[in-house]
Amino acid sequence: MLADRKHSKFTPGPRTSGNPSARSPGEHDEDVAPPHAAALAESLRAFGYDPATALADLADNSLFHHSREVRIKFHWAGEQSAIAISDDGDGMDEMTLINAMRVGSRNPREKRDPADLGRFGLGLKTASFSQGRRVTVITRRSRGSEIVRCWDLDHIADTDEWRLLREPTPLAAQLAKQLAGSPHGTVVIWEKLDRLTAGTAVDDDSDEDAFLRQAEYVKQHFAAVFHRLMTGRGAVRFLLNGAVITPWDPFLSDEAATQRLPVERLKFQGHTIEVEPFVLPHLSKLDADAHRGAAGLRGWNAHQGFYIYRNLRLLVRGDWLGIKGWRQEEHYKLARIRVDLPNSLDQEWEIDVTKSRARPPEKLHRELSRIGERTRSVAKRVYSHRGAKLLPAAGQERVFLWEQTAKHNHVFYRLNRDHPLVKQVRLACSDAPKLSALLRLIEETIPVPLIMTTDREMPDRTVGPFETTKDSEVLEVMRQVFASLKAGGLSQDDALLRVAHIEPFGRFPELLQLLREERYY
Ligand SMILES: Nc1ncnc2c1ncn2[C@@H]1O[C@H](COP(=O)(O)OP(=O)(O)OP(=O)(O)O)[C@@H](O)[C@H]1O
């Protein structure tokens, strides 16, 4: 049913730009139904940014417009707090600014300058609205005058129209003055930070700490996302509350022990994607600071995988991209693979508005999995190197749980009563006769004929020990054996060595290494 015209909230009012009677190009076969400003503006807040990704989206605009310095300011004043980001880039003239403030200022299908970091014509608005109800842009071109425009969601809600304000608040004007250090450039100020500061008090230390923690997170996010733009020729300086942000290089390229595998150039729809795999040094080759630094925001394990860059700007930070169902596992944590995309493949790689996701097209999965496999295998070798040293040499004694014995021409399978875990359970068990009975029962009832038949009929269905088990579960069993050995009086080192001699743990040098690290770090 059509809405009643009297309910002006749900129908275009007389001033609405999309008034059907004024605009309808074909009155009888079309209706014009433009979005309601108030409702749409509120919906634009929910694109999934956090303060760091939102500020990075604004920094993208600064970078494309030739900025050499980007400054961020977290201004604490309780519910009156504000966040501002300024640049010394080209700035905008009045018409450019008005168009820039428009939601959908450019069509995503348009061909962009190859260096452009934008795509959707939305970032400035969606990123800003995600954090605050008021966004002011103050900009100046070289030899031009200062121009101001401001979206206030409350004003849009009151008027239900996209009415741009022209006056900054005193705080916005003051922050712009503090930050603008160049005759040209742009400052964006967010106020009414309802999501960050609603209900806070200016003199409450814990509220202020929480606000400043966000600033710290932004610093770390920028250090990663723009690290390649912070060094070399044409480097851009980023400052947060006056302090220079230092780059975070996920590949530890300056470390002598970092391995760079050959660069590959993949062709896709006439475009080139450059892939360079890195295998980071084993922890024993890094000093404590470098090791801690490389762990990044989410730790070593979560930072393995592909790193996707678009015009040198990081979009995805360590992800196996759903290729082959690979999970992030401890023994692959040294594998980090750099992927460089041009902006002409945005659609194919499903780049989103927040610039924090990218998915490779199906057709590239094979190539990427080939490169990933190679890198993972080198990474695993480096990681396990020290674990491998624990393995028994040929001819050295190994300990098995099951033993085969022959008596009177019959073959029997017996549980090794000297196995450390069996030994310890026997010692700890208060009902020794019951445990003995259980072990005997297990030995006597192994379904040997059934196992043999299955193995004959479906040879590829039977699996080796822990072959389909999660690493974490194998590790837990190893931990228990290790603990039993220690309880039996062995030192840490001897216990570790013994674990390596117990089958099937010798097949998991990377987990032995992990067990070793758990003991020492
Ligand atoms: N700091 C700035 N300096 C100069 N121009 C800017 C600045 N910020 C925004 N603009 C202009 O505003 C326009 C709109 O920016 P917005 O971020 O909304 O969209 P976009 O960058 O084109 O695409 P995307 O939605 O992918 O970010 C830009 O295309 C640019 O021309």
Ligand SMILES: [Mg+2]
């Ligand atoms: Mg943008």
